Amino acid sequence: MRIRKFACLCLCLSFLLCASAGFAATKYIVGIDGDYPPYSFMDSDGKPTGFDVESVQWIANEMGFEVEIRPTAWDGIIPALLAKRIDMVYSGMTANDERKKVVDFSTVYWEIDQAIAVKNESTATFEDFMAGKLAVGTQRGCTAAEWIEDNLVKKDVLAADKFRLYDSFPAAVMDLEIGRVETAMMDDMIVLGAIKGKPLKIIGTIKTGEEYAVAIRKEDTELKKMINEGLSRLMASPKWEELKAKYEMQK
Amino acid sequence: MDDSIRFIMEDLSGPLLQGTLASLKLIVCSVPFGLALGFMLASGWVYGNKPVSWLCRTYVALVKGTPLLILLFIIYFCLPSFGLTLSPFFASVLGFIMCNGAYNSEYIRGAILSVRSGQLIAARSLGMSRAQAIISIVMPQAARRALPGCSNEIIYLVKYSSLAYILSYIELTGAGKMIATRSFRFTLVFSIIGLVYLVMVTIASIIFMWLEKKLAVPGFEAKRQ
Numbered sequence A: 001m002r003i004r005k006f007a008c009l010c011l012c013l014s015f016l017l018c019a020s021a022g023f024a025a026t027k028y029i030v031g032i033d034g035d036y037p038p039y040s041f042m043d044s045d046g047k048p049t050g051f052d053v054e055s056v057q058w059i060a061n062e063m064g065f066e067v068e069i070r071p072t073a074w075d076g077i078i079p080a081l082l083a084k085r086i087d088m089v090y091s092g093m094t095a096n097d098e099r100k101k102v103v104d105f106s107t108v109y110w111e112i113d114q115a116i117a118v119k120n121e122s123t124a125t126f127e128d129f130m131a132g133k134l135a136v137g138t139q140r141g142c143t144a145a146e147w148i149e150d151n152l153v154k155k156d157v158l159a160a161d162k163f164r165l166y167d168s169f170p171a172a173v174m175d176l177e178i179g180r181v182e183t184a185m186m187d188d189m190i191v192l193g194a195i196k197g198k199p200l201k202i203i204g205t206i207k208t209g210e211e212y213a214v215a216i217r218k219e220d221t222e223l224k225k226m227i228n229e230g231l232s233r234l235m236a237s238p239k240w241e242e243l244k245a246k247y248e249m250q251k
Numbered sequence B: 001m002d003d004s005i006r007f008i009m010e011d012l013s014g015p016l017l018q019g020t021l022a023s024l025k026l027i028v029c030s031v032p033f034g035l036a037l038g039f040m041l042a043s044g045w046v047y048g049n050k051p052v053s054w055l056c057r058t059y060v061a062l063v064k065g066t067p068l069l070i071l072l073f074i075i076y077f078c079l080p081s082f083g084l085t086l087s088p089f090f091a092s093v094l095g096f097i098m099c100n101g102a103y104n105s106e107y108i109r110g111a112i113l114s115v116r117s118g119q120l121i122a123a124r125s126l127g128m129s130r131a132q133a134i135i136s137i138v139m140p141q142a143a144r145r146a147l148p149g150c151s152n153e154i155i156y157l158v159k160y161s162s163l164a165y166i167l168s169y170i171e172l173t174g175a176g177k178m179i180a181t182r183s184f185r186f187t188l189v190f191s192i193i194g195l196v197y198l199v200m201v202t203i204a205s206i207i208f209m210w211l212e213k214k215l216a217v218p219g220f221e222a223k224r225q
Helices: A001-023 A051-063 A074-082 A125-132 A145-154 A169-176 A188-195 A223-237 A238-246 B003-047 B050-064 B068-082 B089-116 B117-125 B130-167 B172-183 B184-216
Strands: A027-032 A040-044 A068-072 A110-119 A136-141 A161-166 A183-187 A200-212
Touching: A001 B050, A027 A074, A027 A125, A027 A200, A040 A051, A040 A068, A051 A068, A051 A223, A051 A238, A068 A200, A074 B172, A110 A145, A110 A169, A110 A188, A125 A200, A136 A169, A136 B050, A145 A161, A145 A183, A145 A200, A169 A183, A169 A188, A169 A200, A169 B068, A183 A200, A188 A200, A223 A238, B003 B050, B003 B089, B003 B117, B003 B172, B003 B184, B050 B089, B068 B089, B068 B130, B089 B130, B117 B130, B130 B184, B172 B184
Parallel strands: A027 A068, A136 A161, A136 A183
Antiparallel strands: A110 A183, A110 A200
């Protein structure tokens, strides 16, 4: 008898929980790279913030839905999106052809190039980099890594052991400062942010014409429409300039 | 299906083979030193004088209490500020030896304690020095008894060697991850990596079982029904 009562109670509770979840405003989970300043990073209190995080929060507010920001391992972020662990990736993601095969992208909100950083005292030049003379570090699974692999490693310009991949770009910058790699390559804004206040300088940029957009599952057309609308409203509002100024993103 | 086979043959097999060799290099370089460190720590703990025993205990407690990943980060990113810049390979091997040694020492210590203290006294009464008695009477027995435990730890090392990719050393897991992120074929790539680890662990287990049989002293084997 007791067991039956307990089972009833459990059933009621679970119904209540489901119902309350159903009534709440639609909530989307936004996957970000938690270590990708200025686009997305954790502030000193451990809360996610950044240019992209504030953008999506503004859009959510404007379009009337809720968002939960969830830092996710970058090299597994698209599988996480496909497995519905997150509902979009809004974190400086380049809309490239390989990714377009598996996910949809919103309208483009930012364009970037790839920058190459070295130590201040280094005499290395951009030509040295292009000739594969310098050991280079970057983040695993990012555009810089793919560019180096396609243009330097596969063409036998750069020896494979001079190409080093890290879990996050700050780790590559740390190794650049220590001296294990001679250069670090990444999206220009990221490099600018990462070398601020450090004895590092940029020796050149590579025009890759990359475009940042929000990644959404192919079947979520409603969400894509909403994000596109939100992005166009955001970019027309004074908030856009305010965010650019706040995160020092004027080129 | 054809597409998957072509993908495995063309894109996956080369890097995975290189990755497997890199993993084996890590494991082979770590195992002997890990075992040696384990013996040193265990005998230091049991037979050392107070400061030595205390030192061994502290080391084991510290290393056992720190996640290996953190230990690797400390070795790789913090040691350079003290003037010691290790390559990703040596930093990983050092981390693995430190961790493997600490865990091995506990299996070996247990084995040492299982050898009756009367044997040490008997050896001493035959005129052996304390060191002689430990090395030629206690340790050979302890080593045999510690073998199943240590083999467990070494099998575990085969698997945690995958952490080296965090220090940018491309071993099996790192090589697979690189291909998986580019091709988005996570399930296929990781299943194959899992299989390779399974094969490596199976081979290690077989070697240790053979070693156990080989080292068994006639008349002293565990009784089997």
